[in-house]
Amino acid sequence: MKLTDISNDINEWFDGSGPLGDTIMSSRIRLARNLAGYKFLSRCSTAEKTEILNRLKDVITSLDLGDKVFYVSVDEAPTLNKHFLVERHLISRHHAFGKGPRGAVIAEREFFTAMINEEDHLRIQVLKAGCQLSLCAEQINRIDDMIEQKVEYAFSPRYGYLTACPTNLGTGIRVSVMLHLPALKMTGQIEKFFNAAKDMSLAVRGLFGEGTEAASDLYQLSNQVTLGVSESDVVSQFENAIIPEIVEYETAARSQLLSNQSDILDDKISRAMALLQNAHLISSQEALFLLSHLRLGINMHRHMGASTPAIDKLRTLCGESDDAEKASRLSIAKINRLFMLTLPAHLQLNYGKSLDPTHRDALRAQIIRSTLNQDDPQQG
Amino acid sequence: MYARGGHFQRGVRRNKETRIEFVMQCQICRKNDATIHLTEIADGARTEIHVCEHCAVEQDIAVKSHIPINELLSSLLASQPTDDELAGPSGAELVCPNCGYTLAQFQKEGTLGCPGDYEVFEKMLGPLIEKAHDGNTTHRGKVPSSAPADTKEQIELLNLRQRLAVAVQNEDYELAAKLRDQINETEK
Numbered sequence: 001m002k003l004t005d006i007s008n009d010i011n012e013w014f015d016g017s018g019p020l021g022d023t024i025m026s027s028r029i030r031l032a033r034n035l036a037g038y039k040f041l042s043r044c045s046t047a048e049k050t051e052i053l054n055r056l057k058d059v060i061t062s063l064d065l066g067d068k069v070f071y072v073s074v075d076e077a078p079t080l081n082k083h084f085l086v087e088r089h090l091i092s093r094h095h096a097f098g099k100g101p102r103g104a105v106i107a108e109r110e111f112f113t114a115m116i117n118e119e120d121h122l123r124i125q126v127l128k129a130g131c132q133l134s135l136c137a138e139q140i141n142r143i144d145d146m147i148e149q150k151v152e153y154a155f156s157p158r159y160g161y162l163t164a165c166p167t168n169l170g171t172g173i174r175v176s177v178m179l180h181l182p183a184l185k186m187t188g189q190i191e192k193f194f195n196a197a198k199d200m201s202l203a204v205r206g207l208f209g210e211g212t213e214a215a216s217d218l219y220q221l222s223n224q225v226t227l228g229v230s231e232s233d234v235v236s237q238f239e240n241a242i243i244p245e246i247v248e249y250e251t252a253a254r255s256q257l258l259s260n261q262s263d264i265l266d267d268k269i270s271r272a273m274a275l276l277q278n279a280h281l282i283s284s285q286e287a288l289f290l291l292s293h294l295r296l297g298i299n300m301h302r303h304m305g306a307s308t309p310a311i312d313k314l315r316t317l318c319g320e321s322d323d324a325e326k327a328s329r330l331s332i333a334k335i336n337r338l339f340m341l342t343l344p345a346h347l348q349l350n351y352g353k354s355l356d357p358t359h360r361d362a363l364r365a366q367i368i369r370s371t372l373n374q375d376d377p378q379q380g
Numbered sequence: 381m382y383a384r385g386g387h388f389q390r391g392v393r394r395n396k397e398t399r400i401e402f403v404m405q406c407q408i409c410r411k412n413d414a415t416i417h418l419t420e421i422a423d424g425a426r427t428e429i430h431v432c433e434h435c436a437v438e439q440d441i442a443v444k445s446h447i448p449i450n451e452l453l454s455s456l457l458a459s460q461p462t463d464d465e466l467a468g469p470s471g472a473e474l475v476c477p478n479c480g481y482t483l484a485q486f487q488k489e490g491t492l493g494c495p496g497d498y499e500v501f502e503k504m505l506g507p508l509i510e511k512a513h514d515g516n517t518t519h520r521g522k523v524p525s526s527a528p529a530d531t532k533e534q535i536e537l538l539n540l541r542q543r544l545a546v547a548v549q550n551e552d553y554e555l556a557a558k559l560r561d562q563i564n565e566t567e568k
Contacts, residue, residue: 034495036495038494039478039479039493039494040479040491040492040493040494040495041491042489042491042492042493043479043480043481043493043494119491141522144522145525148524148525148526149525152524152526153524154495155523155524155527156495156498156499156519157519157527157531157534157535158517158518158519159498159509159518159519160519160520160521160522161519161522162495162498164491164492165490165491165492166492166498166505166508166509166512167512169498169509169513169519170513170516170519170520170521171519171520171521171522173521192413201514224512225512225513225514225516226513227509227512227513227516227517227518227519228513228514228515228516228517228518228519228520229516229520229521230520230521230522230539231521231522232521233520233521
């Protein structure tokens with residue numbers, strides 16, 4: 001399988017579906033594991049790394065995951081392909097641009113990735129659309145059990161699964177959700193969300209993980225404590241306490257916008273529509289930021305029945321009014337598709353060659369214009 | 381010493397307390413919303429402080445979140461008395477016989493050299509691990525199926541005892557009684 005087979009569409013966990021999909025874009029759980037009998041990667045020779053890679057690759061590609069898998073030799077992959085895999089959240093930046101023999105086993109439907117020789121010998125992850133952490137937990141536990149039948153993990157009764165960095169020790173679990181919080185941002189409450197998250201020992205990161213800016217009002221929220229709490233404790237903490245709170249506050253901020261600050265809301269949505277429908281050069285950052293406002297408008301209508309001049313115009317643009325056939329034409333999935341397909345590596349991979357930033361901005365603007373304007377009866 | 385965090389574990393035990401508090405008044409000026417929440421731990425006593433950013437600067441309350449693990453190690457090593465018995469002249473000179481790693485290398489790279497390092501450097505890593513995991517020192521949760529039966533039993537007992545403590549704290553005596561019976565059964 002080639003990466004271009006998947007690059008012209010979004011993956012199934014990014015289509016805006018799933019429970020609480022208007023706020024929780026996706027759920028992800030990853031486990032960090034190391035093989036017993038080997039040093040951690042920083043002390044492994046190239047030969048040892050190759051041995052670990054081949055062993056884990058053979059084990060994981062032979063598992064019955066309910067989907068076909070493909071293997072990417074990350075150290076040998078072209079730079080553009082590495083960026084593409086990071087944009088799609090299939091591997092981490094650390095894995096893409098690290099050193100030494102390393103690879104990834106990826107399910108064709110992209111719900112599962114095994115990163116071999118990342119910071120630990122093995123990091124497996126399961127991703128789902130919306131808020132589906134229990135399902136992620138169930139699947140990853142089953143996959144971990146299957147791997148464990150064939151290899152021995154480094155484990156101590158006191159410290160649990162032993163990891164290269166003590167911050168992952170114990171369960172080695174990282175539970176994260178990708179959140180879309182445009183209303184908290186617009187109402188100036190996002191800093192409070194950051195501080196509250198830190199107080200609960202949760203990490204907030206941008207769209208592409210560690211060290212990245214929060215683009216497009218999208219944030220990744222994840223646990224930091226992995227020792228002394230069980231996997232189910234962490235998952236239920238997210239599902240029963242953290243997520244309901246965040247959804248409640250984002251919903252309250254959306255209501256506040258609607259009742260007290262509808263001018264601000266309409267201004268943001270109208271400007272986003274105008275720019276996206278007309279711009280001829282648009283950066284990735286700007287596109288993500290503006291698309292976020294369209295996503296907010298559509299979701300506010302769908303989930304709260306919101307009707308303002310800008311939202312009504314957006315609905316017309318989306319073909320949402322009375323015509324069911326039209327209604328499906330610019331769905332949330334379509335907005336999310338624009339989110340993903342206009343990212344730099346996606347653009348270039350689908351175009352078939354590398355492009356300089358100006359050409360990328362032009363191509364991005366063209367894709368967005370043609371998607372939005374085909375649904376606008378006035379612009380044809 | 382001030383440290384962020386400490387609320388997560390408490391939340392695990394008592395969901396009711398895990399609220400993302402958006403509106404809380406600054407304890408110093410009593411005007412602005414408190415956006416910085418600190419937990420002070422001194423002589424085993426825990427005090428919570430909620431202040432606004434302005435007052436935090438005024439009062440010179442240092443706020444640093446997500447301290448990199450190697451920086452944390454440096455500060456912990458600096459504050460620890462040298463343990464001659466354990467490490468000879470300095471803990472930093474201890475070398476892992478399996479991977480040849482030293483704490484100085486960990487400080488530089490932020491990752492360990494081999495699983496055995498957790499045992500070799502246990503005295504020095506212990507406080508760091510505790511700090512990174514909100515005071516937790518022992519694993520709870522999944523155990524590999526290949527682990528010896530007594531390991532599984534040991535962790536199961538730890539889990540049950542922790543759940544019992546939570547049940548008692550929540551005054552759920554029915555659950556506490558069940559857990560106590562399970563513990564007795566496992567210990568037989």
